[in-house]
Amino acid sequence: MTDKIFNGMDKKNSENSISNNIEQAIKSGQVKMRPRWHFVLKTVLAISGGLFVLLTILYLASLIIFISRQSGIWFAPAFGIGGIYIFLFHLPWLLVFLAVIFIVVLELLASHYPLAYRQPLLYSALVIIVLSIFGGYGLERTSLHGRLADYAEKGQLPLANQIYRSFNHQKFNDIHRGEISSTTDNGIIIKNRNDEYLNIIFTPRTSFPGQGDFILGDFVVIMGERNNQDIEALGASVVK
Amino acid sequence: MQSDDEEIAVMVQGGETESFGILAERYEAKISRYARRFLFGAEDTKDLVQEIFIKAFINIKSFDSGRSFSSWIYRIAHNVFINAIKKNTREKIQFFDFDLIFPHPIARETADGDLNKKELKNLLDSGLSRLDVKYREVLVLFYIEEKNYKETAEILEIPQATVGVRLRRGREKLKEIMLKDKKYLSR
Secondary structure, eight states: OHHHHHHHHHHHHTTSOHHHHHHHHHHTTSSOOOOHHHHHHHHHHHHHHHHHHHHHHHHHHHHHHHHHHHHSGGGGGGGOHHHHHHHHHHSOHHHHHHHHHHHHHHHHHHTTSHHHHTSOHHHHHHHHHHHHHHHHHHHHTSSHHHHHHHHHHTTOSTTTHHHHHHHHTOOOSSEEEEEEEEEETTEEEEEOTTSOEEEEEOOTTOBOOSOOOOOTTOEEEEESOEETTEEEOSEEEEEO | OOOOHHHHHHHHHTTOGGGHHHHHHHHHHHHHHHHHHHTTTOSOHHHHHHHHHHHHHHTGGGOOTTSOHHHHHHHHHHHHHHHHHHHHOOOOOOSOOGGGTSOOOOOOTTOOTTOOHHHHHHHHHHHGGGSOHHHHHHHIIIIISOOOHHHHHHHHTSOHHHHHHHHHHHHHHHHHHHHHHTHHHHO
């Protein structure tokens, strides 16, 4: 639009100063001010966009935590280096990658506002990351994902059915979560989410971070390789 | 008594569109100089300066009178010039700058090391065109347009500490260029 205005202006007023050209263009109505509502709408859209991105990040962060809790990997770092390795190996990296993309988008949106650009990028990025982690954790503690997973099991969750079902039925060979159904001489028997009974064998190598008492009905996470229905536990812990 | 820029901008926002001419007159020379120094060698700076004023008028209702009009119009100029560089030249513009990520201590504005402002202005005349865009612009705004750290930071939408870092690096690079040319040594 401005190119057209210049071409016209230059032909007519090539001798004039720039300010004269501008004044004439304004007087003749060639250039018009945008109304205030245009900028209000732009601001509203930017804020709405930012909120949408923030909510998406919170949803993704809470979903990552939910999935990690369901599979048991969330508790794995308590078992030491081996547990940390299992946690990192089984983390839903696709969702983490998506969350990072949305965090970058939010950072880019925020960087146009003085509150963000007056400080080093690191600060606003840290605020967004901390907000995402704590917000995601808070959201995960609600019944949102539990309900959505239930709907997905019944096939009542359009679009997201597959996401919840595939993650909910994930099975790992080195980390297991279930409810104690009985005790044995050298361990416990747990029932997992797929209604399988697993025989957990405790050995002198088994570590017990947190409390070591196992009561029927407790939910536990076990670290150790599965061999058919038997698992020689490298770590065992009660989880809430 | 002369009205300040912000008052005139508010008048234009209120419908006194002809008052925009006063602002255009006040800033024409400054923005033209900024264009000549920043877009070294560009032939069409007049068109770009016109584009800046047209954009400023079209968007005047987005101007917040609680802030500086000067920084606002220089910000528009910065955007227009960066677009022109992207469009018309082979100069590289870094989209990602590590200087923006980490905190830096804010240097005092008077700390120009072994070069004072006058010497630097002379150096800028001969070495500016060979500096990276990000250093060139901050040197032009600080030494030629005589903006302070805060104003330069607002125009470029970067932290004040980053302005200090770029000024220091810009000066160092300028000295390197001068030393390479041996012009600087012969003086």
